[in-house]
Amino acid sequence: xxxxxxxxxxxxxxxxxxxxxxxxxxxxxxxxxxxxxxxxxxxxxxxxxxxxxxxxxxxxxxxxxxxxxxxxxxxxxxxxxxxxxxxxxxxxxxxxxxxxxxxxxxxxxxxxxxxxxxxxxxxxxxxxxxxxxxxxxxxxxxxxxxxxxxxxxxxxxxxxxxxxxxxxxxxxxxxxxxxxxxxxxxxxxxxxxxxxxxxxxxxxxxxxxxxxxxxxxxxxxxxxxxxxxxxxxxxxxxxxxxxxxxxxxxxxxxxxxxxxxxxxxxxxxxxxxxxxxxxxxxxxxxxxxxxxxxxxxxxxxxxxxxxxxxxxxxxxxxxxxxxxxxxxxxxxxxxxxxxxxxxxxxxxxxxxxxxxxxxxxxxxxxxxxxxxxxxxxxxxxxxxxxxxxxxxxxxxxxxxxxxxxxxxxxxxxxxxxxxxxxxxxxxxxxxxxxxxxxxxxxxxxxxxxxxxxxxxxxxxxxxxxxxx
Amino acid sequence: xxxxxxxxxxxxxxxxxxxxxxxxxxxxxxxxxxxxxxxxxxxxxxxxxxxxxxxxxxxxxxxxxxxxxxxxxxxxxxxxxxxxxxxxxxxxxxxxxxxxxxxxxxxxxxxxxxxxxxxxxxxxxxxxxxxxxxxxxxxxxxxxxxxxxxxxxxxxxxxxxxxxxxxxxxxxxxxxxxxxxxxxxxxxxxxxxxxxxxxxxxxxxxxxxxxxxxxxxxxxxxxxxxxxxxxxxxxxxxxxxxxxxxxxxxxxxxxxxxxxxxxxxxxxxxxxxxxxxxxxxxxxxxxxxxxxxxxxxxxxxxxxxxxxxxxxxxxxxxxxxxxxxxxxxxxxxxxxxxxxxxxxxxxxxxxxxxxxxxxxxxxxxxxxxxxxxxxxxxxxxxxxxxxxxxxxxxxxxxxxxxxxxxxxxxxxxxxxxxxxxxxxxxxxxxxxxxxxxxxxxxxxxxxxxxxxxxxxxxxxxxxxxxxxxxxxxxxxxxxxxxxxxx
Numbered sequence: 035x036x037x038x039x040x041x042x043x044x045x046x047x048x049x050x051x052x053x054x055x056x057x058x059x060x061x062x063x064x065x066x067x068x069x070x071x072x073x074x075x076x077x078x079x080x081x082x083x084x085x086x087x088x089x090x091x092x093x094x095x096x097x098x099x100x101x102x103x104x105x106x107x108x109x110x111x112x113x114x115x116x117x118x119x120x121x122x123x124x125x126x127x128x129x130x131x132x133x134x135x136x137x138x139x140x141x142x143x144x145x146x147x148x149x150x151x152x153x154x155x156x157x158x159x160x161x162x163x164x165x166x167x168x169x170x171x172x173x174x175x176x177x178x179x180x181x182x183x184x185x186x187x188x189x190x191x192x193x194x195x196x197x198x199x200x201x202x203x204x205x206x207x208x209x210x211x212x213x214x215x216x217x218x219x220x221x222x223x224x225x226x227x228x229x230x231x232x233x234x235x236x237x238x239x240x241x242x243x244x245x246x247x248x249x250x251x252x253x254x255x256x257x258x259x260x261x262x263x264x265x266x267x268x269x270x271x272x273x274x275x276x277x278x279x280x281x282x283x284x285x286x287x288x289x290x291x292x293x294x295x296x297x298x299x300x301x302x303x304x305x306x307x308x309x310x311x312x313x314x315x316x317x318x319x320x321x322x323x324x325x326x327x328x329x330x331x332x333x334x335x336x337x338x339x340x341x342x343x344x345x346x347x348x349x350x351x352x353x354x355x356x357x358x359x360x361x362x363x364x365x366x367x368x369x370x371x372x373x374x375x376x377x378x379x380x381x382x383x384x385x386x387x388x389x390x391x392x393x394x395x396x397x398x399x400x401x402x403x404x405x406x407x408x409x410x411x412x413x414x415x416x417x418x419x420x421x422x423x424x425x426x427x428x429x430x431x432x433x434x435x436x437x438x439x440x441x442x443x444x445x446x447x448x449x450x451x452x453x454x455x456x457x458x459x460x461x462x463x464x465x466x467x468x469x470x471x472x473x474x475x476x477x478x479x480x481x482x483x484x485x486x487x488x489x490x491x492x493x494x495x496x497x498x499x500x501x502x
Numbered sequence: 503x504x505x506x507x508x509x510x511x512x513x514x515x516x517x518x519x520x521x522x523x524x525x526x527x528x529x530x531x532x533x534x535x536x537x538x539x540x541x542x543x544x545x546x547x548x549x550x551x552x553x554x555x556x557x558x559x560x561x562x563x564x565x566x567x568x569x570x571x572x573x574x575x576x577x578x579x580x581x582x583x584x585x586x587x588x589x590x591x592x593x594x595x596x597x598x599x600x601x602x603x604x605x606x607x608x609x610x611x612x613x614x615x616x617x618x619x620x621x622x623x624x625x626x627x628x629x630x631x632x633x634x635x636x637x638x639x640x641x642x643x644x645x646x647x648x649x650x651x652x653x654x655x656x657x658x659x660x661x662x663x664x665x666x667x668x669x670x671x672x673x674x675x676x677x678x679x680x681x682x683x684x685x686x687x688x689x690x691x692x693x694x695x696x697x698x699x700x701x702x703x704x705x706x707x708x709x710x711x712x713x714x715x716x717x718x719x720x721x722x723x724x725x726x727x728x729x730x731x732x733x734x735x736x737x738x739x740x741x742x743x744x745x746x747x748x749x750x751x752x753x754x755x756x757x758x759x760x761x762x763x764x765x766x767x768x769x770x771x772x773x774x775x776x777x778x779x780x781x782x783x784x785x786x787x788x789x790x791x792x793x794x795x796x797x798x799x800x801x802x803x804x805x806x807x808x809x810x811x812x813x814x815x816x817x818x819x820x821x822x823x824x825x826x827x828x829x830x831x832x833x834x835x836x837x838x839x840x841x842x843x844x845x846x847x848x849x850x851x852x853x854x855x856x857x858x859x860x861x862x863x864x865x866x867x868x869x870x871x872x873x874x875x876x877x878x879x880x881x882x883x884x885x886x887x888x889x890x891x892x893x894x895x896x897x898x899x900x901x902x903x904x905x906x907x908x909x910x911x912x913x914x915x916x917x918x919x920x921x922x923x924x925x926x927x928x929x930x931x932x933x934x935x936x937x938x939x940x941x942x943x944x945x946x947x948x949x950x951x952x953x954x955x956x957x958x959x960x961x962x963x964x965x966x967x968x969x970x971x972x973x974x975x976x977x978x979x980x981x982x983x984x985x986x987x988x
């Protein structure tokens with residue numbers, strides 16, 4: 035199941051909220067656990083067993099480590115957990131990639147497996163790793179109850195697409211949490227924001243991206259190529275941050291405070307800053323569980339950075355273009371550290387901002403095309419190196435047909451919503467809380483209505499060429 | 503439980519918010535469970551996704567749960583109204599440029615843009631695959647649908663369209679079987695063939711991207727037909743241009759490939775096949791109602807002018823339009839409206855007019871196994887009361903229809919017409935001119951060309967296809983099958 039789905043919105047969610055709040059406090063974890071497993075099984079009827087099974091392994095590893103003081107024994111517990119989790123990724127996510135590369139390198143003709151990756155595996159394996167590592171380091175208490183541990187792993191808000199929640203961040207709330215009506219309200223509102231971002235922005239952007247990134251060569255133009263790249267830039271932000279908003283909102287509804295994952299990354303003025311605003315939980319995970327253990331910036335800093343960024347890229351997908359995307363950012367990080375930051379500090383902000391956007395948009399082109407040659411030919415088109423006109427009517431028409439939406443989508447990449455919120459609070463201070471209530475309720479209901487109508491359209495493909 | 507009096511004011515407001523919001527969600531959910539679920543969408547002309555069958559295999563593969571989600575969305579309360587709003591929202595995203603709005607389609611086997619002969623018409627390799635994104639972020643979900651063009655729609659199974667049946671239960675000529683338009687199996691949405699649509703003014707048309715690669719294969723099949731038949735029958739080729747050819751403003755002519763050029767290209771490649779070039783005659787009448795504004799078909803008036811050209815090519819004088827009885831079947835909004843729900847198209851409906859030939863005819867329909875499927879009609883007036891007005895033309899897309907002229911035909915010839923849906927409004931005009939007309943829908947016709955021509959004593963074979971079919975691998979395959987059938 036996914037959040038941006040009518041069945042989730044109108045059946046799963048209200049029913050779960052009712053069941054949760056009707057149940058006694060002691061049963062609420064059980065309600066959430068059942069709901070989470072059902073949620074996951076809906077999309078992965080078979081691999082839900084993998085989720086439960088691998089959680090069982092880490093549960094036992096945690097208890098094993100916790101029950102021992104000898105460092106060697108404790109290390110065994112950790113090693114088993116890492117091997118299992120990384121092994122799962124290797125098999126279910128990277129098998130095809132690994133075998134393909136092995137074949138290419140050695141000329142061996144092994145059959146390349148085409149395993150369909152279970153949903154969320156990249157997220158829940160990392161979450162489990164965070165648990166065993168933190169237990170090993172003595173930073174987290176051992177979770178003695180398997181149902182509670184399984185709940186940590188399978189909690190449906192962040193199971194499918196993050197944020198990556200570490201055990202230490204929710205251990206307390208797993209055991210005891212309370213919710214006030216304002217938690218529910220803020221959770222619902224945050225969820226609605228995420229849903230709206232996904233269906234009203236990301237999906238449209240995705241459609242435009244697909245059209246303009248795949249324009250047949252004889253119809254493509256420079257602006258068309260840019261339109262495709264920019265639309266993908268918009269799509270991936272609104273899609274991913276929208277999912278995080280929904281996850282955080284859902285968690286809040288049940289008393290969990292998940293970490294933020296996105297902080298308006300497109301207003302950044304440097305790549306360094308960008309990665310402190312984009313997919314923050316992943317960045318922090320790699321920093322705390324890979325970069326720092328490797329030595330951080332104290333020794334072999336460049337090698338450590340290389341490893342981290344290689345894997346950051348690779349985590350995003352089992353294909354070399356993602357690795358290149360990761361290393362591409364490493365190059366800019368190093369350049370910035372060396373001299374670029376200082377250079378841009380002396381120039382007006384608009385220059386560094388433009389630089390960052392350029393770097394990011396080009397980066398997304400590498401991210402989008404798994405075939406590197408396609409990425410390069412698209413970039414050539416964008417930078418006037420292809421033999422195409424600057425603009426043509428289809429692009430003009432597409433821009434006109436989508437202009438209002440486009441302007442708003444771009445504008446809200448900046449913290450406009452926060453600005454509006456502050457404005458509303460100022461108004462509330464003058465006119466009383468009722469005004470704020472009315473505005474927020476109306477906005478949320480409008481968002482729900484719009485999201486519903488947009489979701490209804492998704493089972494509907496009108497452009498089929500029927501009865502010809 | 504919460505004690506209301508102990509709560510500060512803003513918590514009470516939060517409680518009110520939560521109460522309203524969850525009530526709305528719960529009400530929607532309850533309604534969605536208890537309301538009468540429709541099985542068919544008259545606007546989209548398709549069966550809405552039914553509850554999927556539950557089996558171990560369906561469960562394990564995820565098909566069951568996916569099917570449930572789709573069924574739920576397909577039968578959501580007020581779906582049609584919500585869809586209307588969906589399209590309104592789509593229009594509000596911007597404004598028209600030069601009175602044009604274009605609905606671009608993401609790739610996924612667009613026939614217009616590439617003549618793709620691969621059987622598995624999947625996404626062009628190298629494209630960003632959402633499934634590859636960490637965690638399968640949206641693998642099963644909606645973004646995949648958004649990018650790969652709503653691929654999932656296709657679950658509807660083929661069943662005769664019950665709504666096409668005579669609503670009043672009155673007997674069709676000959677009584678008995680309800681008139682049913684058998685939906686050809688290929689219409690069962692294997693997804694591909696997404697088309698770019700332009701809405702210009704208050705009309706809409708598909709952009710044409712056909713190129714010579716597929717057109718050459720079409721010409722080859724026609725030539726094969728002629729060489730197979732040899733002296734037994736003369737083969738004629740009539741290609742029908744679509745509205746985009748005549749109504750796209752000159753400035754934007756380059757959007758769409760020239761159908762005239764492609765037609766001439768095909769004609770240039772034909773051997774022993776006589777070309778019927780209707781492009782010019784339609785152009786000379788383009789100020790008349792030749793094409794529907796809200797549907798991709800041509801009108802019967804457009805078909806009439808093509809008929810005149812056909813008769814001219816065969817060397818006889820066509821009947822004048824006045825020789826036919828003009829019957830207004832009714833108003834409708836067609837496929838282009840269903841596709842875009844554009845407010846510009848909603849403003850004016852189209853009108854289906856049929857022209858009924860004088861004379862006496864015996865019309866029999868046959869199914870895709872060649873079995874009799876009841877009596878037909880050249881023009882079905884009862885279509886006035888049906889949702890699918892096109893059923894008026896030879897009662898729809900039957901695999902095989904036999905029209906026998908019981909009076910005195912103008913020419914003592916037997917004609918075989920190989921067609922898809924564009925042939926339907928064309929055939930009625932031919933009825934007085936031939937002794938027998940055998941109408942074959944290339945998508946479902948069960949017989950082979952040589953065998954049929956020989957056993958039925960056919961003198962003339964007309965292959966009439968619209969320009970999109972000319973470049974459509976599926977239609978070319980259909981024709982090939984008939985031509986090469988033993």
